[in-house]
Amino acid sequence: xxxxxxxxxxxxxxxxxxxAGCIRDLLSRHGNLSLRELESWGxxxxxxxxxxxxxxxxxxxxPPSRQLLLNLLAAxxxxxxxxxxxxxxxxxxxxxxxxxxxxxxxxxxxxQPVSAxxxxxxxxxxxxxxxxxxxxxxxxxxxxxxLSMHIPYLDYYIGQALARDxxxxxxxxxxxxxxxxxxxFRAGPAWGRQRLRERLAINLGLLEQRRxxxxxxxxxxxxxxxxxxxYAYDPGLDDGSMELRLGSVGGKHDLRPTFRLIRKRDxxxxxxxxxxxxxxWNAADQYxxxxxxxxxxx
Numbered sequence: 001x002x003x004x005x006x007x008x009x010x011x012x013x014x015x016x017x018x019x020a021g022c023i024r025d026l027l028s029r030h031g032n033l034s035l036r037e038l039e040s041w042g043x044x045x046x047x048x049x050x051x052x053x054x055x056x057x058x059x060x061x062x063p064p065s066r067q068l069l070l071n072l073l074a075a076x077x078x079x080x081x082x083x084x085x086x087x088x089x090x091x092x093x094x095x096x097x098x099x100x101x102x103x104x105x106x107x108x109x110x111x112q113p114v115s116a117x118x119x120x121x122x123x124x125x126x127x128x129x130x131x132x133x134x135x136x137x138x139x140x141x142x143x144x145x146x147l148s149m150h151i152p153y154l155d156y157y158i159g160q161a162l163a164r165d166x167x168x169x170x171x172x173x174x175x176x177x178x179x180x181x182x183x184x185f186r187a188g189p190a191w192g193r194q195r196l197r198e199r200l201a202i203n204l205g206l207l208e209q210r211r212x213x214x215x216x217x218x219x220x221x222x223x224x225x226x227x228x229x230x231y232a233y234d235p236g237l238d239d240g241s242m243e244l245r246l247g248s249v250g251g252k253h254d255l256r257p258t259f260r261l262i263r264k265r266d267x268x269x270x271x272x273x274x275x276x277x278x279x280x281w282n283a284a285d286q287y288x289x290x291x292x293x294x295x296x297x298x
Contacts, residue, residue: 014093019091038054046279046282047074048271048275048278052238052240057069067275070088126149136234137237138167138236139236140158140166140169140231141171142154142230143171143280144226146183146200147203151206158207168216169218169220170219170220173222173226184196222283226280228247235277242273244260244261246258
């Protein structure tokens with residue numbers, strides 16, 4: 001079946017299940033790539049495709065986001081404008097129907113917005129983070145500035161995860177860029193640029209030792225000050241979860257608004273932060289042996 005002939009099939013699609021059938025047809029014509037292969041391609045080409053989201057779209061549990069669908073079409077080399085439009089039109093019909101249903105549900109259940117006190121926690125829990133790393137089966141992501149308080153404590157558990165063939169990705173700031181200056185301002189005079197650089201150098205040294213011992217640990221540096229710290233546990237799997245801690249100016253390190261995302265409960269927002277991490281990860285530079293920052297620089 002050629003790409004163009006799918007336009008007729010797509011024109012009758014009205015439901016997530018109908019679109020799922022078309023997605024399965026598309027994948028079958030392109031070698032039935034596995035979900036892991038598609039996810040890996042998406043990360044490599046900056047077109048994020050979380051495995052669980054692809055699985056849900058393929059099975060009809062939930063329609064894909066517009067961007068996920070475009071990424072999948074790119075992976076399957078669907079480039080014809082009319083064919084792409086047919087796919088997007090089918091998705092738009094499904095989403096319009098979903099929107100009507102959502103409005104009807106909200107009219108039948110008018111409630112007050114959830115209090116911020118119920119949404120945010122005051123601090124993260126290193127013991128809980130270590131337990132979640134121990135429970136991870138596939139992949140762990142750690143994204144922050146220097147993770148000065150976390151890497152020394154979590155180092156042992158990262159080693160355990162690597163021993164179980166769990167992949168670990170760590171994304172930190174570049175020690176010599178503008179992000180370090182912005183971090184020094186945000187952290188306040190109690191820290192200072194020099195002290196932050198020293199902490200980063202220590203943590204990179206710990207991570208480098210782990211990387212020499214085991215495969216599966218990737219470290220990247222980027223000249224970008226993230227607005228939050230992100231920890232993700234099995235982000236590509238159905239039971240994936242994330243924890244995010246918002247940045248603060250000169251505040252106490254252990255008292256920052258923190259919230260948890262669970263893929264099964266927060267699918268759309270989970271995918272959003274998945275894509276945010278992937279985008280910055282692809283823009284970052286690999287940290288290589290012997291490239292520890294010069295802590296005596298300005």
